[in-house]
Amino acid sequence: MPLSKGSGGYLMNFVKQSWWKILAVILVFYTIIGGFLFEAPRLAIVNETIRNLYFHVPMWFAMVTMLLISTIYSIKYLNKRNSLHDVVANEFANVGILLGILGLSTGSIWARFTWGAWWVNDPQLNAAAIGVLIYLAYAVLRNSIEDDQKRGTVSGVYNIFAFAAFVPLIFVLPRLADNSLHPGKGGNPGFNAYDLDSKLRMVFYPAVVGWALLGVWLASLGIRMKALYLKRED
Amino acid sequence: MLIKEIRILLRKEFILEWRQRYALNGMLLYVGSTIFICYMSFNINMSQLNVITWNALFWIVMLFNAVNAIAKSFMQEREERQLYYYTLVSPQSIIVAKTIYNVFLMFSLTILAYLVYSLVLGNKVEDQLLFGVGMFLGALGFSVSLTMVSSIAAKASNNTTLMAILSFPVILPIILMVIKISKNAIDGIERSESYNEIITLLAINVIIGAVSYLLFPYIWRS
Numbered sequence: 514m515p516l517s518k519g520s521g522g523y524l525m526n527f528v529k530q531s532w533w534k535i536l537a538v539i540l541v542f543y544t545i546i547g548g549f550l551f552e553a554p555r556l557a558i559v560n561e562t563i564r565n566l567y568f569h570v571p572m573w574f575a576m577v578t579m580l581l582i583s584t585i586y587s588i589k590y591l592n593k594r595n596s597l598h599d600v601v602a603n604e605f606a607n608v609g610i611l612l613g614i615l616g617l618s619t620g621s622i623w624a625r626f627t628w629g630a631w632w633v634n635d636p637q638l639n640a641a642a643i644g645v646l647i648y649l650a651y652a653v654l655r656n657s658i659e660d661d662q663k664r665g666t667v668s669g670v671y672n673i674f675a676f677a678a679f680v681p682l683i684f685v686l687p688r689l690a691d692n693s694l695h696p697g698k699g700g701n702p703g704f705n706a707y708d709l710d711s712k713l714r715m716v717f718y719p720a721v722v723g724w725a726l727l728g729v730w731l732a733s734l735g736i737r738m739k740a741l742y743l744k745r746e747d
Numbered sequence: 748m749l750i751k752e753i754r755i756l757l758r759k760e761f762i763l764e765w766r767q768r769y770a771l772n773g774m775l776l777y778v779g780s781t782i783f784i785c786y787m788s789f790n791i792n793m794s795q796l797n798v799i800t801w802n803a804l805f806w807i808v809m810l811f812n813a814v815n816a817i818a819k820s821f822m823q824e825r826e827e828r829q830l831y832y833y834t835l836v837s838p839q840s841i842i843v844a845k846t847i848y849n850v851f852l853m854f855s856l857t858i859l860a861y862l863v864y865s866l867v868l869g870n871k872v873e874d875q876l877l878f879g880v881g882m883f884l885g886a887l888g889f890s891v892s893l894t895m896v897s898s899i900a901a902k903a904s905n906n907t908t909l910m911a912i913l914s915f916p917v918i919l920p921i922i923l924m925v926i927k928i929s930k931n932a933i934d935g936i937e938r939s940e941s942y943n944e945i946i947t948l949l950a951i952n953v954i955i956g957a958v959s960y961l962l963f964p965y966i967w968r969s
Contacts, residue, residue: 591965640920647916654913657903667902670962671913674895677958678917681951686920689947 524601525740528733537730540723544568547716554712558627565623567716571724572616573641577683578725579609579732580648584676587669596743597736599665602672603655604735606648608728613645628694636690640682647675647682749843752836756844763823764852770823774816774852778860781808786867798871798933805864806885806926809857810918813889816856817849818910820894821901838967842894842959849890857882873935881928884948888921891952895959898966917955924948 548567556563583605590598620638621631632638654671658664687693764771785804789796821829832841861882865872872878893914900910924944931941 591962643916643919650912650916654899654903654909657909663902666965666968667899670966671899673962674899674955674958675917677954678892678920678951681947681954682920685947685950686923689943 524597525737528736533726534730537723537726540719541727544571544716544720544723548720551716552712560626562623562626563713565619566713567720569616569619569623570717571721572612572619574721575725575728576609576612576616579605579612579728580676580679582729582732583609584673587672590665590669591673594662594665596661596665597740599669600739600743601732601736602669604732604739606651606672607735608732610645610648610652611731612724612728613641613648617641617645633694635695636693637687637695640687644679644683647679651675749837749840752840753844753847756836756840757848760844760848767823770819774812774856775859777815778808778812778856779863781811782860782863782867785864789868796868799930801868801871802926802930802933804868805861806922806929808864809860809885810889810922812856812860813853813886813893814911814914816852817890817893818897818900818907820845820849820897822897833967838964839960841967842898842963846890846894846956846959849894850887853886853890854883857886872929872933874932874938877932877938877941878929880945881925881932884928884945884952885921885925888925888948888952888955889918891956891959892917892921895955895963898963902966920951921948924951 544567548564553561553563583602586598586602586605589595590602620641624633624638625631651668651671655664655668658667687695785808861878896914896917897910900907900913903909924947928941928944928948931944
């Protein structure tokens with residue numbers, strides 16, 4: 514199927530612009546420098562690990578953003594059957610998986626130094642691990658189908674289906690649980706409780722935007738490469 | 748119109764199952780033998796089988812049964828015949844009919860498994876009604892999500908491994924909720940304590956059901 518000029522053209526246009534990539538680099542550098550050097554609240558047990566807030570939490574924000582974009586493009590693909598939309602959905606899901614794995618590992622480090630173990634049997638942690646598994650299954654499904662059109666349709670449907678299962682898994686179930694250690698879950702306060710004078714926010718919000726933009730950049734590299742393949746096939 | 752189609756398709760499912768009894772017998776044998784394996788494995792030390800293990804084991808047996816029983820939903824009939832249905836009825840009525848049929852099948856299988864399981868491994872349930880509700884919601888959840896997943900797996904060259912890896916992560920929230928409800932039933936805790944879980948489980952089922960209903964036409968067409 515040829516690349517359509519409509520939304521595909523707009524998308525490729527955005528992907529080729531550089532202002533948001535520069536912004537991503539600035540924000541991520543600000544996060545790293547500010548995150549390690551700025552003053553942070555002094556709290557018992559958490560101590561300096563509070564700085565992990567700028568790395569661990571934005572990974573999940575960015576992951577959910579990537580997966581949402583991926584789902585939107587799957588819906589678009591099913592409606593319009595534009596191969597480029599399938600490529601976009603796939604690339605964003607891949608970056609989502611990468612960010613999910615990074616989120617799990619940064620969380621694991623945090624858990625080691627605050628709760629005393631690399632992994633604890635906690636509803637939030639288990640839900641996050643299952644969430645990553647769902648999307649790994651998506652990657653396996655994609656690889657198991659040869660035909661392009663069929664792969665696009667079937668994996669697009671699974672992608673939307675997976676997102677519908679992912680959202681309650683990550684956002685609803687851990688909140689209902691009564692035995693979670695994780696902040697913001699199981700009746701625990703979120704990071705508002707640690708952040709009495711909004712110092713954390715000064716780095717946290719830019720960090721979320723920075724990591725998310727970096728994720729988009731990663732995805733866009735894959736999209737541009739696959740778009741070239743598509744063009745050559747035409 | 749849709750209701751009428753669903754009724755006819757549902758009738759077809761029952762008749763088909765009754766005529767090809769080997770599939771039904773296979774499922775019954777599968778349930779029986781897995782439970783018997785559990786029994787034999789714990790036979791030496793029955794006293795060590797505590798409630799948590801009893802409960803978890805039952806639902807793991809049911810999970811594998813469900814995957815095994817529902818995986819064939821879209822593999823049983825030949826492609827030509829599916830093409831014939833495609834020309835006759837709307838895809839929505841097919842998914843609804845298959846799901847309703849699978850709910851019926853799974854609920855009957857669960858009840859049967861529960862009877863056999865209690866017979867050989869003892870019945871530890873205090874609140875039978877709540878456990879029954881748990882079994883029904885479990886059967887509903889398994890059927891709703893697995894029917895859709897089996898339609899996806901059937902498109903990807905009938906791969907049974909794929910069926911397992913696609914369905915387990917999706918089904919995990921459902922099975923966790925069901926295990927919690929049935930644990931409450933086993934302990935005989937006040938029923939109002941389980942309302943939260945029941946409502947969440949129903950909500951998950953509604954979401955997954957609605958998504959399946961919307962997405963199945965795309966799978967069917969491809």
